[in-house]
Amino acid sequence: MDGEQGVRGGGPARWWRQGPSWWDRTGGERRGTRWPWPSTVLLTAFVLAGSRFAESEQVGERAPLDTFARVLLVTGSGLLLWRHRQPVLVVFGTAAAAMLYLGAGYPYGPVFLTVALACFTAIVAGHRKAAWTALGMLWVGHVLVAHWLYQWLPPSRDSAVPWGQEGVIAAWTVAIVAVSELARTRRDQWARERAERAQAARRRADEERLRIARELHDVLAHSISVINVQAGVGLALLDADPEQARTALTTIKAASKEALGEVRQVLDTLRTPGDAPRAPAPGLDRLPELVSQAAGAGLTVEVEGTAPPLPPGADLAAFRIVQEALTNVVRHSGSRHAHVRLAHDDGALRLRIDDDGPATGADAGGSGNGLAGMRERAAALGGTIEAGPRPDGGFRVLAVLPLKVKAKEDDR
Incomplete structure (x- = not known):
């Protein structure tokens, strides 16, 4: 502007x-x-x-x-x-x-x-x-x-x-x-x-389009993965266990409602650029909610460690990285167990997301847009993403996000 x-x-x-x-x-x-x-x-x-x-x-x-x-x-x-x-x-x-x-x-x-x-x-x-x-x-x-x-x-x-x-x-x-x-x-x-x-101006427009594409991908990929798993559960148990099928449909409704809310928030920023968002951007404080959604998709998630106070940009990036990593476990891994570890020192926040494997799809190596989006989020903050198979057959995502971004924002 x-x-x-x-x-x-x-x-x-x-x-x-x-x-x-x-x-x-x-x-x-x-x-x-x-x-x-x-x-x-x-x-x-x-x-x-x-x-x-x-x-x-x-x-x-x-x-x-x-x-x-x-x-x-x-x-x-x-x-x-x-x-x-x-x-x-x-x-x-x-x-x-x-x-x-x-x-x-x-x-x-x-x-x-x-x-x-x-x-x-x-x-x-x-x-x-x-x-x-x-x-x-x-x-x-x-x-x-x-x-x-x-x-x-x-x-x-x-x-x-x-x-x-x-x-x-x-x-x-x-x-x-x-x-x-x-x-x-x-x-x-x-x-x-x-x-x-x-x-x-063209570069700023391209960066904004890329940011919006990342947000929509992360929101929709996670929610649709949960919906897909729960829909399969509901169809399988519709006759044998109607109560469990009802639970699956309830999870689908909640996941779709959340996805619609976040998509609406992204679209509102497009219609009224410069206005403050109506809802705060998600951060690591919503990690328990993310664990609960993963549990609804049949994935047990253990969380270890806590994160320090983060600036909004780094907090959102950390949340989306964990969200995308868990979504990939649901979609591409045969494991029903994942481990999220949060650690930090004076200079960086370290996120590690592990699953026990094995991979169930040909694209389990992470060559899609999800890993690319995670790398772009980390790079925008001066951080790094490492993702690949573990020696024991599982998969690991390791993100390092610098905490100096907070000091820069405080200076402003």
């Missing part, structure tokens, strides 16, 4: 973090379908007025403006209409128009502004070499005109331009390139940040 609010929120902070939309690659494509008439018309008017003012300031030094000069100025500015569609063509076209303008001896003025804008657009669009080449050709052409070809070009009796002026022009060229490169770098940085935010 924070990320979403940050994207939707306005203000200068958002603009600086994300950048203006017209610098976005996709935004550039959308904008490229529109003609930038207003900015082009204003720039053309400014270039014509500025050149007229420059003519009045350079009387006798440069050739006066005529029709050809105004055509070159309008052509150079008009090309900027295509600057988002054809940036390479525009940057070379404006440079050529400026070169013809200067070669004809017309007054210095804002004619370079069109080249600067075209160069900026080309570099930001990614056409760096084209922009550099166009600027380099314009500067070389100016050097040739100002120091060699001026003898044969208007105005008459013109003299060579001081080399100091060439240094000023070169400095302006470097400044244009530097600003354009800075803008392009910043645009790419914004694009990377947007991609990283989108990837982080």
Whole structure:
């Protein structure tokens, strides 16, 4: 939600973090379908007025403006209409128009502004070499005109331009390139940040889907296993022992009711994200209830040891690990006896669930989603899961969950 609010929120902070939309690659494509008439018309008017003012300031030094000069100025500015569609063509076209303008001896003025804008657009669009080449050709052409070809070009009796002026022009060229490169770098940085935010949002969504899938699997697998066993007992004893069949049906009803409640809780968190759950998440304090449900499925469970106070995340993970391990015993083991041992030291909680075996199914080795879910729960807390056959023919699940998670939560 924070990320979403940050994207939707306005203000200068958002603009600086994300950048203006017209610098976005996709935004550039959308904008490229529109003609930038207003900015082009204003720039053309400014270039014509500025050149007229420059003519009045350079009387006798440069050739006066005529029709050809105004055509070159309008052509150079008009090309900027295509600057988002054809940036390479525009940057070379404006440079050529400026070169013809200067070669004809017309007054210095804002004619370079069109080249600067075209160069900026080309570099930001990614056409760096084209922009550099166009600027380099314009500067070389100016050097040739100002120091060699001026003898044969208007105005008459013109003299060579001081080399100091060439240094000023070169400095302006470097400044244009530097600003354009800075803008392009910043645009790419914004694009990377947007991609990283989108990837982080997708990762959070994937993690949430995986968490919900684990919860539903653990709840349904355990409850349906109990229901399946009790349904078999009820069918077998329906005629021979109706009272025992009634007990089995009562167990089925209780297990299904609990499963529906937990599934409803998970679905409620989907419908109202951010709201507090209506019921507390299960933890090891419900271990006796879990033992009772296992007994209803014909499994005797012995519990040894106690667990220390755990943070909600670790408590839920520990409960689900024990629940899934006992569910696997019911489904995949011929043993009707299981042993749960709880132990802890200063750094970790250790859960060990053993059964006497033997396995009754081909998938008793634990290659299904149950063991994968247990490993994911433990890994999310920085813990580990070891599961495999015992030398005596049974099966063992050993979980180690760090207790440092509690300290981190207390700090918050």
